[in-house]
Amino acid sequence: MTNHPLKTLIADYSLLNELAENFGTPLYVYSSERLSTNLNRLNQALADNFDRYHICYAVKANSNPHLLKLLHRTLPAIGSDCASPGEIYAARLAGIDPAHSIYTGNYESNEDLKYALENGISINLDDSTSLARLARIGLPGRISFRLNPGFGRGMFPHITTGGEKAKFGVPRDKIAAVYQQAVEMGIHRFGLQCMTGSGVLDPDYFTELLTAILEAAREVEAVTGKTMEYISIGGGIGIPYRDEESPIPIDQLMSSLAKIFFSYYNRNDDNCPALWLEPGKYIIGDAGFILSRVTGLKNSYRKFVGLDAGMETILRPSLYSAYHRFLKVGYPDDEPAGKVDFTGRICENTDRQAIDRPFPAVEEGDLVAIMDAGAYGFAMASQYNSRPRPAEILLTNGQAKVIRRREDLADIYRNCDLE
Ligand SMILES: Cc1ncc(COP(=O)(O)O)c(C=O)c1O
DSSP: OOOOOOEEEEEEEHHHHHHHHHHHHHHHEEEEHHHHHHHHHHHHHHHHHHHHHHEEGGGGGOOHHHHHHHHHHHHHOOOOEEESHHHHHHHHHHTTGGOOOEEEOSSSSSSHHHHHHTTTTTTEESHHHHHHHHHHOOOEEEEEEEEEOOOOSSSSSGGGGOTOSSSSSSGGGGGHHHHHHHHTTOOOOEEEEEOOSBOOHHHHHHHHHHHHHHHHHHHHHHHHSSSSEEEEOOHHHHHHOSOOOOOHHHHHHHHOOOOOOOOHTEEETTTTTEEOOOOOHHHHHHGGEEEEEEEEEEESSSEEEEOOOTTTTTTTHHHHHOOOOOETTTTTTTTOEEEEEESSSSSSSTTTEEEEEEHHHHHHOOHHHHHOOOTTTTGOOEEEEGOOOEEEEETTTEEEEEOOOOHHHHTTTTOOOOO
């Protein structure tokens, strides 16, 4: 029996069949209600424990401007966490104020830095060489650096972004010096940011991480003589991708984080820093799924179920062997009839969305839902093999709205002027 929060929706065969008929497959489907609930839950847990906090939604997880707008309507104070000019642009389209947002680059070009500076977004740098590049363009009033504390944790190694093997951040022993450089350049307002991995379900990890960040902040503050204006612990809060995993108890986590935070800072001080969070997966991950149709069944050396959603539609399984639940539309609790590999129509053997997965009997034409595809789903979709990218729809009270139309073949070649 699956315990997925959208199970009732997946059991509604007539609604999902109608969506498939009206909008075609593969189709990204999002639930307004789930998206708002996730954001409100996190915001409440923060409000209960911190006087100053700020949520910057990680646009990289899903940059559809309609979804960004919905987040902004749900929480008008929300900011965005952006990794590129394109993400700053998307957040602006949705009305999210760049002044409430953060740009975290890595190995940024001069053009990237110029765009960020001109948009008035908080700039978070990955390295001292980024600071030197930025200085040639112009300097913001406030800056932060991304700390690599020397350790990291992710749901799997591919999405662990801290530690000695990670390409990100300023090493722990260089962090004070880079802020010193910024002071010498004339910057006097600071934040500190850290992001060491995605998909973490262990609350104790975040307390360990926050302690390491605050230790580093203390050392930096001794050098700059300034209290941090914000401390961002990045994103990384995981969601259950499997039935046997449990969601992180978010109230408890925020209460533990507050205890640590206020053992370093006096919450009554006027200049006590704000705690910033940059969640992606936690907000949008379980609010979206892919509605897909069985296109072919093959009994070879292995049993294959071919779907019209392949690695061009959802890359995570091929890219990092990520696990997504697959549910039979209309029958999410049906007993498995055997084990199958789910594949798509892409001419690659890594086009495998699940391997040896117990699944109920299916026939060509049946509908299958690929769950928890809201984050890093469409955002990572491609046109590989000249497959147009799918449509996206938003369900609100059971009513569907197209929030991105399906591409067609002409769209793929629109920029290749042949005249
Ligand atoms: C700097 C930064 N912030 C936030 C996030 C969002 O992470 P998640 O979706 O795990 O919350 C990421 C993801 O890679 C990131 O690199």
